[in-house]
Amino acid sequence: MILPVIMAGGTGSRLWPLSRELYPKQFLTVTGNESMLQQTVARLSKIEHSAPVLICNEEHRFIAAEQMRLGGYEHGGIILEPVGRNTAPAIALAALQAGKNASDGEDPILLVLAADHIIENEKAFTASIEKALPFAENGQLVTFGIVPTAPETGYGYIKSGNKVNDAFSVSEFVEKPDLSTAEAYMESGNYFWNSGMFLFKASRYLEELAKFAPDILDVCKRAIATPSQDFEFVRVDKGIFATCPDNSVDYTVMEKSQDVVVVPMDAGWSDVGSFSALWEISVKDENQNAIKGDVITVNSNNNYIYAQNKLVSTVGVDNLVIIETKDAILVAHKDKVQDVKSVVEQLKSTGRSECKVHREVYRPWGMYDSIDHGKRDHVKRITVKPGEKLSIQKHHHRSEHWIVVSGTASVLNGDKTILVTENESTYIPLGTIHALENPGKIPLEMIEIQTGSYLGEDDIVRFEDRYGRV
Structure with a gap:
């Protein structure tokens, strides 16, 4: 059985300001109606597979879980990397966890995919995986x-x-070339782009x-030896994993192994x-012109x-990228555009x-x-969301005024719990233990006005939290 392993890490620098470090x-969602992560899962529908395992950064865990839920996609767990250590260790964690979860005698075949790729021809994608499966079953990478x-x-x-049935042996992996070298590669017909997608047995x-x-x-073995299970998340030991070398799977394994084959994929x-x-x-x-939004x-x-968020108009401009978000314009x-990372x-x-x-910042609630x-507000x-609750907390440097716009809020304010509904408000004094919950069936919309000497997000003392953030 194929076990998809979807690597959903990243720093968000190349498509800034659309993408950010925490998003x-x-x-x-750059094409269609689903995010790239959701599209990655959706294109597996024609392949017989078990529920995919996701690997993502600790700070992205709730976004990944929520997008899977909103898309109606099941998953087999979300492995959290406490620190980024590149693809070789990430895949090792997935392979080790897959071995633990496998039935007796089963050796899962890992289909390693990146969550941020676009593939236009899903039939060709599926066909390439079907052609690759016999090689993986035979122990090849x-x-x-x-x-x-x-x-x-x-x-x-x-x-x-050399050609081997539906695949080729690998002569060499080469780094990003200059233009003249890339043109020579194209003319030779012997080169493929390196997709960063793989299929192999976990044991191999x-x-x-x-x-x-x-x-x-x-x-990796020591870091995941005794993982902690937090809802759908699998946490590894941060102190141990932080000592792991930072290396890619290509550099570490694929370029050195004598058992690698390449299967062509022509799938847009x-x-x-x-x-x-x-x-x-x-x-x-x-x-x-490629246009999205009010242009x-x-x-x-x-x-x-x-x-x-705003009307963008252009007059007499060519070959530009213009990105408008609520807080930044590029x-x-x-x-x-390769220099966007310099910004x-x-x-x-x-x-x-x-x-x-x-x-806009997304939270599990x-x-x-x-x-x-x-300066002070x-x-x-x-x-x-309906049924969700923020942590029981207090602040040392700010007070808060909450005004409900729609829905109903259940508010813990000191030693009292009250219901606050549309057009009503409540005040949370500095240092008061408080919590906010939506007990209703529709989203709770409210305005929060913070005032005080320090308004940073780290001025939170949590006492209880259903999302494991205490």
Whole structure:
């Protein structure tokens, strides 16, 4: 049985400001009506498989779980990486956990996928996996090579060797080339783009990892030896896992193993690594503009324009990327979008929050939108999902005024619990233990006005929390 392993990590730098450190691109809806994570799970529907395992950052856990729930997709657990250590350790954790959960004598075949890829031809995707399955069942390690459509300099390449039925032996893995080298690769017909997707038995991956990187395997074994189960999340030992080398699966295993084959895949694949790549796969108007949101264009061509909150209008501009979000605007030439990460680096170096979070921030109980900031005040619009509850907490530096816009709030305020409904309000004095819950059947919408000397999100003392955040 195939066990999909979906790697849902990322830093959110290449598609900033749409993506952020706490909301990377796999959670974005860039094509269709579902996020890239949801699309990754949905395209498995034609393959016989067990419930997929997700691997994600500790800080992304609730977003990943909520998107799976909203999409109606089951999963076999979400393994949380306490710190990022690249793909080789991440896959090792999944392989070790899969071995623990397997029935006696079963050796799961792991289909390793990234959560932030777009694949337009799902039939071709499924066909490539079916062709790869006999090789994996035979103990070989399969990587999927994308049939190149252009001399792309942003991808690594795989040089194919001898043909073996529906696959090729691997002659070599090569790094991202310059343009002239990429053009030579295209002309030769012997090179594929390196997709970062794999198929192999869990045991075979661990055997090869033990051969080429026993230190990684040892750390991962110890880190997941006694995992803690928190709802649907599998937590590994942070102190142990932090000592693991930071290496990719390609560098650690695939480039060194003598048992690797590459199966071609011609499925309209993109890793959406930049806004220019996003423009390529988007639906365009008669002037080759890819538009999302409230946009008016005049004499403008070949642009990618995304308007999240405001009307965006252009006159006489070509080959631009224009991104408008509630708290940031990006204007870049399409040929320079690889440098967007430099903006993110500047934001980080100056300690600005725009590199990390959106104005809208998602929480396991719902979300909040930071409407306005002052030196001693902060206004939020808070949405609490039906049946959900924020932690029992207090603040040392701020008081809060809550105004219910719609729905009903059950409010713990000191030693009293009261119901607050539409057009009603309550006041939480500084230092008072309090909690907010939505006991109703519709979302609770409310305005929170914070006042005080310090308004940071870290001014929270939690006493009880149903989401394990105490």
